[in-house]
Amino acid sequence: MVNTKHVLTYGDTFVDYIATNAANDTFERHLGGATVNVAAGVSRLGVPSGFITITGDDETSAFVRNELLKEGVDLTYAIKVPEKRVSGVYIHLTPEFDRVFSAYVNKTPDLQVASDKLKPKAFENASVFHFCSGTLFHPKARATTQKALELAKEYDVLCSYDVNIRPLRWESEDLCRKTILNFLSSADIVKLTTEELSFLMERNEWKMGLPNYPIIIFRWFLLQMVKMARIPFVKIKPFTYRLFLCNR
Numbered sequence: 001m002v003n004t005k006h007v008l009t010y011g012d013t014f015v016d017y018i019a020t021n022a023a024n025d026t027f028e029r030h031l032g033g034a035t036v037n038v039a040a041g042v043s044r045l046g047v048p049s050g051f052i053t054i055t056g057d058d059e060t061s062a063f064v065r066n067e068l069l070k071e072g073v074d075l076t077y078a079i080k081v082p083e084k085r086v087s088g089v090y091i092h093l094t095p096e097f098d099r100v101f102s103a104y105v106n107k108t109p110d111l112q113v114a115s116d117k118l119k120p121k122a123f124e125n126a127s128v129f130h131f132c133s134g135t136l137f138h139p140k141a142r143a144t145t146q147k148a149l150e151l152a153k154e155y156d157v158l159c160s161y162d163v164n165i166r167p168l169r170w171e172s173e174d175l176c177r178k179t180i181l182n183f184l185s186s187a188d189i190v191k192l193t194t195e196e197l198s199f200l201m202e203r204n205e206w207k208m209g210l211p212n213y214p215i216i217i218f219r220w221f222l223l224q225m226v227k228m229a230r231i232p233f234v235k236i237k238p239f240t241y242r243l244f245l246c247n248r
Contacts (some may be wrong), residue, residue, distance in 0.1 A: 011035025011135055013064045015137070031068070050073070115148075123151040132164070135169065136183065137171075160191075
């Protein structure tokens, strides 16, 4: 796949421990993570999919790598550091069987893909580069994300950004908001929920904040109206829309 145009994704791998009942006392293990879902989903659609991530030498890391390979995700540009431990997410069920993110377990937060480990060839062979805010809360991962975006722009690669706010991973809401906004101008495609839009605008109703924010240009914009349903992903011409304050 090295010489084939692929969708290149950068992000953390996770293991989701999903409760099997409303008592939340037994769990099933699944491969998880927002960027993992994209990498696997792209492959399931028959499109070459490459993934930049970091795993360790323990059984959980082996499980993650094997599951990604089963999905047809290419790990040529992923790195392996023996001490790295893949993060875990415990997902509880409410009495109505809605999913609730209960806790994150991250034993090695400082072991991240370093920016000097990125391979320009990965971006030269990419048609799309996808990332999400999961690599923005840690300074080292944030620097790697910035370098990845620079490489993507150098090779004229379309950049896709999933805002995907997870408050439990951030030191503060203010830092979360500012960091996510600062990366918006690097994206050609942006996906976020109405709840995330309200959070970023610091408004109870996202539409109320639109007139107060300057213009930013996207090629695509995907707004998830409710938690489990998305509006159609419709291609349109480049357009202007009043959205967010962000640094260019």
